[in-house]
Amino acid sequence: xxxxxxxxxxxxxxxxxxxxxxxxxxxxxxxxxxxxxxxxxxxxxxxxxxxxxxxxxxxxxxxxxxxxxxxxxxxxxxxxxxxxxxxxxxxxxxxxxxxxxxxxxxxxxxxxxxxxxxxxxxxxxxxxxxxxxxxxxxxxxxxxxxxxxxxxxxxxxxxxxxxxxxxxxxxxxxxxxxxxxxxxxxxxxxxxxxxxxxxxxxxxxxxxxxxxxxxxxxxxxxxxxxxxxxxxxxxxxxxxxxxxxxxxxxxxxxxxxxxxxxxxxx
Amino acid sequence: xxxxxxxxxxxxxxxxxxxxxxxxxxxxxxxxxxxxxxxxxxxxxxxxxxxxxxxxxxxxxxxxxxxxxxxxxxxxxxxxxxxxxxxxxxxxxxxxxxxxxxxxxxxxxxxxxxxxxxxxxxxxxxxxxxxxxxxxxxxxxxxxxxxxxxxxxxxxxxxxxxxxxxxxxxxxxxxxxxxxxxxxxxxxxxxxxxxxxxxxxxxxxxxxxxxxxxxxxxxxxxxxxxxxxxxxxxxxxxxxxxxxxxxxxxxxxxxxxxxxxxxxxxxxxxxxxxxxxxxxxxxxxxxxxxxxxxxxxxxxxxxxxxxxxxxxx
Numbered sequence: 001x002x003x004x005x006x007x008x009x010x011x012x013x014x015x016x017x018x019x020x021x022x023x024x025x026x027x028x029x030x031x032x033x034x035x036x037x038x039x040x041x042x043x044x045x046x047x048x049x050x051x052x053x054x055x056x057x058x059x060x061x062x063x064x065x066x067x068x069x070x071x072x073x074x075x076x077x078x079x080x081x082x083x084x085x086x087x088x089x090x091x092x093x094x095x096x097x098x099x100x101x102x103x104x105x106x107x108x109x110x111x112x113x114x115x116x117x118x119x120x121x122x123x124x125x126x127x128x129x130x131x132x133x134x135x136x137x138x139x140x141x142x143x144x145x146x147x148x149x150x151x152x153x154x155x156x157x158x159x160x161x162x163x164x165x166x167x168x169x170x171x172x173x174x175x176x177x178x179x180x181x182x183x184x185x186x187x188x189x190x191x192x193x194x195x196x197x198x199x200x201x202x203x204x205x206x207x208x209x210x211x212x213x214x215x216x217x218x219x220x221x222x223x224x225x226x227x228x229x230x231x232x233x234x235x236x237x238x239x240x241x242x243x244x245x246x247x248x249x250x251x252x253x254x255x256x257x258x259x260x261x262x263x264x265x266x
Numbered sequence: 267x268x269x270x271x272x273x274x275x276x277x278x279x280x281x282x283x284x285x286x287x288x289x290x291x292x293x294x295x296x297x298x299x300x301x302x303x304x305x306x307x308x309x310x311x312x313x314x315x316x317x318x319x320x321x322x323x324x325x326x327x328x329x330x331x332x333x334x335x336x337x338x339x340x341x342x343x344x345x346x347x348x349x350x351x352x353x354x355x356x357x358x359x360x361x362x363x364x365x366x367x368x369x370x371x372x373x374x375x376x377x378x379x380x381x382x383x384x385x386x387x388x389x390x391x392x393x394x395x396x397x398x399x400x401x402x403x404x405x406x407x408x409x410x411x412x413x414x415x416x417x418x419x420x421x422x423x424x425x426x427x428x429x430x431x432x433x434x435x436x437x438x439x440x441x442x443x444x445x446x447x448x449x450x451x452x453x454x455x456x457x458x459x460x461x462x463x464x465x466x467x468x469x470x471x472x473x474x475x476x477x478x479x480x481x482x483x484x485x486x487x488x489x490x491x492x493x494x495x496x497x498x499x500x501x502x503x504x505x506x507x508x509x510x511x512x513x514x515x516x517x518x519x520x521x522x523x524x525x526x527x528x529x530x531x532x533x534x535x536x537x538x539x540x541x542x543x544x545x546x547x548x549x550x551x552x553x554x555x556x557x558x559x560x561x562x563x564x565x566x567x568x569x570x571x572x573x574x575x576x577x578x579x
Contacts, residue, residue, distance in 0.1 A: 021384020025377050033372070098368020102424060104336055105367075106385035107356045 044079030053139035065143030072136035080160035092171025172258025215243025288342035304487035317474035320484035358428025371410030399423035414441025
């Protein structure tokens with residue numbers, strides 16, 4: 001095999017992990033996708049208003065703030081989980097349907113594609129958090145110190161990424177229609193057991209502690225509640241942390257299995 | 267000379283564009299193993315235009331996938347311009363229009379081209395490739411609203427973005443109407459003149475006949491023919507000779523003789539029109555003319571019949 005090249009290689013971009021044009025067009029694309037707009041931007045705001053601001057108990061005090069603040073961060077967390085899950089399952093389905101082959105013929109490696117898509121999903125999640133926060137600030141969500149707003153947002157976006165792994169795994173393993181349906185239905189179920197919509201108690205709460213969104217939502221609320229639950233009991237800090245660590249490992253394994261399986265098919 | 271040739275190296279005839287040896291790819295395991303590609307060796311020089319023919323399931327798509335680094339061979343080696351395929355793809359030296367490549371239906375034509383151009387760091391080429399592929403009039407259209415032929419042209423534009431030295435086309439004109447097909451091959455011809463190496467798989471045999479000087483026929487994962495296209499056509503042996511016979515005893519005698527001749531095949535007599543295939547077309551033509559036959563035609567066999575002959579069991 002010859003290693004001789006007749007001419008100097010023309011200047012080519014180095015392999016990167018991020019595609020700015022891809023990111024920009026991806027953002028435009030999601031902004032005109034009615035599904036994304038409704039489920040990741042509008043729905044969390046509406047749910048916050050229904051379960052928090054418009055409820056008589058919205059201004060009741062809890063931990064370092066009020067119930068409205070608790071509902072606000074919960075819905076922002078749920079919106080982020082929804083956005084990460086649906087956008088990542090969509091991205092995985094696209095890759096499987098042949099767009100991945102077009103991308104594979106560019107200098108951007110698969111990891112770079114996944115990273116760019118993840119950044120786009122995270123940007124959308126940040127918008128979702130911002131929208132709910134604006135609604136919260138306008139309707140009396142309160143906490144005693146300003147830094148707690150930022151702490152909650154940071155926890156939401158930092159840990160919410162793991163639901164992108166869920167979306168990716170489902171998108172890689174199932175056909176596109178089933179993947180989109182399962183990703184969003186499952187997120188709603190996770191949310192219910194994650195204590196997002198109403199405070200669970202008794203046996204339901206015991207089961208809930210083993211589900212994927214429980215630890216995440218508990219940590220999201222931590223700056224407000226310090227682990228205090230609605231029924232007067234409270235969780236020790238290690239419990240939600242352990243839950244998040246275990247589920248991160250499991251969801252990572254799911255996503256990895258999806259990638260391996262789709263490679264074997266190729 | 268077009269702009270594209272400026273960044274391409276000068277054509278060096280002996281430099282291999284594609285070098286494949288002993289390439290094998292199996293699917294499945296144990297008793298169910300299928301050898302989709304079974305020991306292919308090929309050497310394609312820079313600037314060559316090569317047609318790849320073969321029935322469905324002959325291994326064309328599998329072979330092209332490996333050439334583009336989209337899958338790895340079980341055995342054998344491949345190199346593109348002396349590089350590993352994945353490196354050549356990453357450097358934009360080889361690009362392809364793939365049948366299995368998909369586009370996103372909710373992006374517009376221009377967005378699709380821009381995304382891929384962005385990943386190649388070649389946004390400045392968007393306008394040029396859109397024009398080359400004739401996409402300007404539909405630039406703002408969503409991919410989902412484009413016809414199959416239009417989507418095919420979008421994929422063609424995507425392949426042109428990195429200004430590749432080697433262009434691989436898998437059924438490039440599938441879904442195009444006759445006008446679009448002609449336009450496509452006109453663009454390709456210009457491209458080929460500027461020194462691009464082109465390897466294309468096609469079902470349309472006339473595309474191979476008109477466009478490729480060399481044709482490779484694959485069947486059941488093996489190369490069954492690799493020859494200049496013109497030679498492949500004639501390798502079936504013989505030409506088809508047709509003539510209108512005069513009303514005479516000599517003519518009847520000739521027909522009777524030809525019916526028993528060993529090198530005359532597929533003889534038909536439709537009224538006074540005689541058609542047959544023979545290896546001795548020149549002598550037969552001379553005799554026919556001497557007899558006073560008219561409307562004489564001599565034709566080489568079509569590639570289609572050569573192809574059928576090569577791939578039938």
